[in-house]
Amino acid sequence: MVLGELSRRLTSAMSALTGSNIIDEKLLDAVLKEICSALLESDVNVKLVGNLRKSVKQKVNLKDLPAGVNKKRIVQKTVVDELIKLVDPKVEAYKPVKGKTNVIMFVGLQGSGKTTSCTKLALFYQKQGFKSCLVCADTFRAGAFDQLKQNATKARIPFYGSYTETDPVRISKEGVDKFKKEKFEIIIVDTSGRHRQEKELFAEMVQIQQAVKPHQTIMVLDASIGQAAESQSKAFKESSNFGAIIITKMDGHAKGGGAISAVAVTQTPIVFIGTGEHMHELERFSAQPFISKLLGMGDIQGLMEHVQSLNLDKNKGMIKNLEQGTFTVRDLRDQMGNILKLGPLGKVASMLPGMGQMFESMGGDDTSGRVKRLISIMDSMTEKELDSDGRVFNADPSRMTRVARGSGTSVREVEEVLSQHRMMLGMAKKMGGKNGMMAKMNAVGGSPKNAQQAASLQRKMQSKGSASGLPLPGGMNMSDMMKMAGQMMGGGAGDMPDMSSMMSQFGDMFGGGPGGRQGSPNLSRNRGGRR
Template identity: 60%
Template sequence: MVLSDLGRRINAAVTDLTRSQNLDEKAFESMLKELCNALVSADVNIRLVQQLRKSIKAKVDFKNLPPTTNANSKKRLIQQAVFDHLVDLVDPHAEPYKPKKGRSNVIMFVGLQGAGKTTTCTKLARHYAQRGFKACLVCADTFRAGAYDQLKQNATKAKIPYYGSLTQTDPSIVAAEGVARFKKEKFEIIIVDTSGRHRQEADLFAEMEQVQSAIKPDQTIMVLDGTIGQAAESQSSAFKSTANFGAIIITKTDGGAAGGGAISAVAATHTPIIFLGTGEHMLDLERFAPKPFISKLLGYGDMSGLIEHVQAVTKDNASAKETYKHISEGIFTLRDLKSQITNVMKMGPLSKVAGMIPGMSNMMAGMDDEDGSTKMKRMIYIFDSMTEKELDSDGKMLIQQPSRMTRIAHGSGTSVREVKDLLTQAKMMAGFAKNMGGQKKNMQRAEAMMKGGNKQQQMAAMQKRMASMGGQAPGAGGRGGMPDMGKMMQMLQGMGGGAGAAGSSAGGMPDLAGMDMNALMQQMGGMMGTGRGRGR
C-alpha cells in the first residue's frame, strides 16, 4: 500500500533502537529523528510531525525514569509510546455515522474529479449489500461525460440497482428523483454519486450545496486521492467548509506515492477515515480503524481485518464450511487443501493478506505477487488432474503408487517434483489439522471437568491438559493465574463452528478464520517457495 515504505522505516527505527545494547537518550533521539524523517518524506504535515516528536519525548522522559528501570521496560515504554502517538495522529476522536437497518440511509459522495468517487460508490454499495443491507446507487454526476455509463457498468457488474438520467442536466433533480424512488422501494443504503472537477471552483461547491439541500443526506463522504501529497490538507479543508462531510475514504493506497498527506487531512478536518481503497477490484475496500491501521503499518498485523476479509470471500461457500468441519474433527484431505488455496486466491494479492498477519509483511518483502499467484494456479491445475477418490484422500495413496503422480503431472502440465511438493504441504497441513482436532477434544474434556468435582483436582487436571496442548502451566504467565477459560472456549467455538464464533453470521467462523492464520500463511509461504518445476 501507499504507506508500506513509511511503515518499514518506522519499524526499522524502533527495532534498531530496542536491539541496541546501549539504550540511552542519544539512541532514543536518533530513533526519533529517523521516525520524523520518515513521516516528512511521506508528506505528513511538518507541524504534525513536530507535535508527534514532542509528545513522544514527553512520554519517554529518560531523565525522570527510575534508576531501577531495566532495558526491557525501556523498550516496551518506547514501543508503546510510538504506537500510541501514531494512533493519535490518524484518530480524530470522532465517530462516523453508522447506517441502520430497517430505514433509508442516504449517503452522498463528494470530491475532485479523478479521485475515484464513482468506483468507490460501487465498492461501498457492494460492501453493505454483502452485510445484508438493501443497497443502491444514484448517479447525480451530470457534468462528466460518461459518468452515468461508468456507474451503470460498475453497478451491473456488482449486481447493485442504480438510477440516473441521460437527458436531465440538473444534478439536484436527478439526485432527488433517485432518492425518492429508492426510498419508496424501501432501500436501506442509497448512495448518491456527485460531480467533481479537476480543481476546486465556485460552481462545484454551489452544485454540492444544491444536491445536499435536495436530498438531505444522513452522511456526506469525501473521497480523497491518497497520492496528492500535502495538497490533501487544503483540499479537505475547502470541502469541509462547504459540504461539511462527516467521513473520508482514501483511494489509491495501492500506489507507490508517499500518501502521508491524507493523514494530515484527518488532523485538519477532525474527520474520521472510514475506508481505504486498496485496488481496482470490487473487494479492494478495507475498513479503517486507527489502531489496526497503525498495527498493520508497523508489521504487527490486523487479525480482526483479516477475519472480516476472510468472512467476506468465504460467505455462503459450501466447500469452506466442509473444510472447517473436517479441521475441527482433525481431518484434512487434498480437497480441503484445494479449498484453502482457492480461498486465499480470492482474498487478493498475497502482499495484501500478509499485511494483516503479524510478521508476515516483513516475510513478504520483495516477493512478487504475480509469481505467487502463478504458483498457486499451478497447484490448482494439479488438483484438477486428480480423481475424486484421490482428492478425498490424505495423499498417501499417491506416494504409495508413484504412477499416479506421473499421471497427474502429465495431465496438469506440471512436474512430478511439483506434485511431490504439494503432497508434502498436504501432509504438514494434515498434521496441523490433527493437532487442532486434539486441542478441541482436550478443551471439551476440560469443560466437562469444570462442571463438577473437587476444585483442586480440577486445577491439577487442567495443568496437565494445558501441558498436553503445549500451553503454559498456570502461574507461568503474566499474572500467575489460570488462563482465561472463557476466552479459550470462545476460541474453541471459532474453531469448531459454535454459534459464538467471533462475528460469524453463518453459524460459525469460516475455515480460514477458524485456523491459526499465521501457521496457515507459513504453510502457504512454504508452497510459494517450492514447486519450481519447468512445466511445459
C-alpha cells in the same frame, strides 16, 4: 502496498529500540529522527511531524523516570499513541440506522475512485442487511453513468440515472425521492469529480447537497495524491463540510502520507479504505489496528472479521480427514479456493504479528495468479486422484503427464503441486490421530489447568506484538506466546512450528521462496510440458 516503505522504516526504528540494552536520550533522539524522517518522506505534513516529535519528547522524560520502570515500554507506548493521533481526530462519523432512510453523498477529485467506492459501500451495507441503492449524479464525465450501471448490475444493486438529463441536481433529487418512496435504507449519491479551482463545479456540489439533504457526505481521497491532499481536502471541507473520508488505492505503491495530513487538517475521521479493484475490497478503518499493522504488530481481530465476512467453505470432510491424520489432494484444492477468497496472501500476512515484513522479504506479493495455476492443475485430475493421498501418481507416473497436458502446464509443475501436498499431508499426520495436536486441543478444557492455559493464551493472542521482539502487553513477545501454546498442547516450545520455517514453506508453495525474488520462478517456466 501504500505506506509499505513507511511501515518498514517505522518497524526498523522500533526494533532498534527493543534491541537496545541502554535506553537514553541519545537512543530516543535517534529513534525519533528515523521515525520523523520516514513520515516526512511519505508526504506527511512537516508541521504534524514536528508536533509528534515534540509531544513524544515532552511525555517521555527519561531522566525523571524512577528506577525499575520499563523505559522501553514507555517509549513504545508513547510513540504508538502519537502515531494513532495522526489518523484519529476523535470525531465520530455518522452511522446509518436500519429501518430509516440514510442518504450518503460522495464528493472528491476526478479519478479518485468515487464511482467504484460508491458501489463498494452499497455492497458493504447490503451485506450488513441494509436495503441499498445508487444514484448517478455525475453528468460531467463521459461514461460515468455506464460505469455505475455496470458496477451496480454486477453487484445486484438497484440504481438510478439518465442518459438524456444533464442537470445533476435534478437527477439526484429525482433519484433520492424515488428510492425514498420505495423504502430503501441506504441511498448513495455519486457526484462529479471536481478540483478546488473549479468554482462552478463546487457551486453545483453545494446545490446537490441542498437538494438531497444527505445524512452523511463522504470525501473520497486517492492515497497517491501526495502533499496536495491537504489543500484539496480543506477546500472540499469548507464547501461541502464532509463528515467522513474514504481512502482509495491502498493497494498501490504511493507514499500515502498525504492522506494522513488530510485527516489532521480537516479533523475528519477515515471510515473505510479501498484495498483493491474488486467490489469486496473495502475495509472498515480503525486507527489502532492501522498503526499496529504499520508497526508490524498485526491485526488479529481484523483478520478474524475478514475471514468471517467471506463465508469460506467449511469442508467437513477435510476436518474429518485431519482428525484421522490424512489429507487428500481434494482437500488441498478446496483450501486453495479459500485462499483465493482471502485475497492477496501479503494482506493476510500483514494482519499477523511480525509476518508482514517476513512475507515481503520472501518476495510474496500477488498470489492469486499462482494459486489459480495450482487449482487448474488439480482440476485436471480424476475423482480417484483427487480423493487419494497422492501415491497413485508414484505408482503410475504417466498420470502426471496427462494432468500436465490437461492443465496446459508442465510435468515439473505437477510434481511441485504433489510435493506441496506431501508437505501438507505430513503436517496432517502430526495433527491427527489419538496423540496429534487436534486431539490435544480438543482435550483443552477437560482439566482446570488446560482451561486456564487456554484462556490465558486467548488473552495473549488478542494482544498485538511483533515477531521481531516488540513486546506484547504484559511483557510477552511472540516467542513467549508460541512457547505457551506449546505447553498448553502438552509439549514444549519445540513442539510448535517455527514461524520463519512456516512462512518459508508458504513462499515455496506459491512459487516464491526466502530468496526474496518477486514472482513465481518455479511455476512461470517450462510451460507446455517441456522440462
